Amino acid sequence: MPNFSLPDEVFLRAAEQFPTPFHLYDEQGIRNRARALNKAFSWCGDFREYFAVKALPNPAVLRILKEEGCGLDCSSATELTLAEACGFSGEEIILSANAMPPEEFSQARALGAYVNLDDISDIETLRTHGGIPECICLRYNPGGQFSIGNMIMGNPGEAKYGFTLSQLKEGLSVLKELGIKAFGLHAFLSSNTRDEGYYPALAETLMSLGKELAAEKGLRFAFADLSGGIGIPYRPEDPEPDVAAIGEGVRRVYEKLFPQGGVGIKTELGRWMTGPVGWLVTRVVHEKKIYRDYIGTDASAVNLMRPAMYGAYHHITVCGKRDLPADHVYDITGSLCENNDKFAIERKLPEIRIGDLLVIHDTGAHGWAMGYNYNGRTRSAEILYTREGGYRMIRRAETAADYFATLDIDPAGEKLTGRK
Numbered sequence: 442m443p444n445f446s447l448p449d450e451v452f453l454r455a456a457e458q459f460p461t462p463f464h465l466y467d468e469q470g471i472r473n474r475a476r477a478l479n480k481a482f483s484w485c486g487d488f489r490e491y492f493a494v495k496a497l498p499n500p501a502v503l504r505i506l507k508e509e510g511c512g513l514d515c516s517s518a519t520e521l522t523l524a525e526a527c528g529f530s531g532e533e534i535i536l537s538a539n540a541m542p543p544e545e546f547s548q549a550r551a552l553g554a555y556v557n558l559d560d561i562s563d564i565e566t567l568r569t570h571g572g573i574p575e576c577i578c579l580r581y582n583p584g585g586q587f588s589i590g591n592m593i594m595g596n597p598g599e600a601k602y603g604f605t606l607s608q609l610k611e612g613l614s615v616l617k618e619l620g621i622k623a624f625g626l627h628a629f630l631s632s633n634t635r636d637e638g639y640y641p642a643l644a645e646t647l648m649s650l651g652k653e654l655a656a657e658k659g660l661r662f663a664f665a666d667l668s669g670g671i672g673i674p675y676r677p678e679d680p681e682p683d684v685a686a687i688g689e690g691v692r693r694v695y696e697k698l699f700p701q702g703g704v705g706i707k708t709e710l711g712r713w714m715t716g717p718v719g720w721l722v723t724r725v726v727h728e729k730k731i732y733r734d735y736i737g738t739d740a741s742a743v744n745l746m747r748p749a750m751y752g753a754y755h756h757i758t759v760c761g762k763r764d765l766p767a768d769h770v771y772d773i774t775g776s777l778c779e780n781n782d783k784f785a786i787e788r789k790l791p792e793i794r795i796g797d798l799l800v801i802h803d804t805g806a807h808g809w810a811m812g813y814n815y816n817g818r819t820r821s822a823e824i825l826y827t828r829e830g831g832y833r834m835i836r837r838a839e840t841a842a843d844y845f846a847t848l849d850i851d852p853a854g855e856k857l858t859g860r861k
């Protein structure tokens with residue numbers, strides 16, 4: 442079931458203060474989720490969540506997560522800069538990327554961040570760009586299919602990430618020569634999975650491998666990084682994965698393999714942390730009836746790409762009409778000249794009128810962040826619904842001037858940006 446923790450009132454009041462569309466995030470909700478995760482892993486003396494910045498790269502949100510004890514998982518130079526600007530440093534940061542520019546290694550090392558190597562060739566790149574640290578993380582790709590029981594959870598054999606097993610062994614030997622004392626192992630084998638067995642199965646894979654490689658190479662196995670991948674209930678019929686049960690499942694694996702402790706656990710959840718505590722709020726501006734009934738909104742796929750890109754389901758409610766019967770069928774669209782610009786297709790909803798406020802649920806991760814400027818449309822503002830029950834604009838909406846800011850020759854651009 443999507444998250445209905447905020448009453449319509451909260452969205453209606455926000456829309457009186459700020460022009461639509463905007464993403465609204467619930468500060469208390471973010472804190473609650475961070476606390477639930479930390480509690481689920483509190484049995485581990487060395488646990489930390491490294492929030493995946495790419496999911497919701499807003500400084501206000503990152504600072505809230507810092508207050509809740511989280512670190513950050515960064516995937517680019519810009520995200521490292523953002524992390525530093527928000528007060529994160531050293532071991533509070535992990536750089537995890539793929540085919541990245543070598544300078545990003547140097548930047549991560551200068552910050553004292555953990556580096557998660559994606560490929561065996563990255564060892565030489567890191568050696569010459571920032572140097573090899575004492576403790577390093579390696580990303581593992583077991584290949585084939587990743588299954589729990591007879592359920593296929595993912596297809597690592599088709600994924601671009603990570604080292605093969607033989608590369609891990611060779612890589613650790615090279616890294617030992619270069620001076621490492623300890624290593625962590627990372628893998629991301631299944632995305633948006635609500636199966637409570639995923640993390641425990643992944644923990645088993647990484648920890649048994651880590652134990653074996655540590656013995657073989659004479660190195661210390663420092664941590665397992667379970668990365669992201671825990672899913673959320675986008676659809677009304679979806680159950681919410683129980684994070685306490687997930688933590689418990691990982692604990693059982695841990696205590697079996699490392700009864701004396703001494704190994705850390707890291708997670709890099711993005712979607713699970715903030716997905717359900719963000720909503721895209723948009724106004725109905727148009728209706729047309731042809732072969733179907735189309736409701737046009739002032740938001741579009743540039744504000745939320747997941748439905749267009751993945752055919753993803755996002756629950757939609759009409760403010761003030763939650764209790765009315767869903768006796769109409771609509772396609773809810775944006776304005777892009779692109780027929781996949783639909784937030785919902787043949788969705789049953791109460792009767793919608795122009796001017797109604799729509800709330801699109803579960804946009805708090807991979808929502809604003811995946812925005813783009815197709816059709817000259819611009820990204821929306823982000824609003825924080827604070828613990829005190831107030832509203833804070835934590836990112837203004839883009840304007841046409843932002844769109845023209847990277848252009849030199851457009852006369853309209855000169856006028857708009859004031860450049861000569």
Ligand SMILES: *Cc1c(COP(=O)(O)O)cnc(C)c1O
Nearest residue numbers: 493537668669670709710711712
């Ligand atoms: C995207 C990503 C995450 C977060 O994934 P979610 O599905 O949002 O949990 C974590 N770690 C890495 C390396 C990623 O690329």
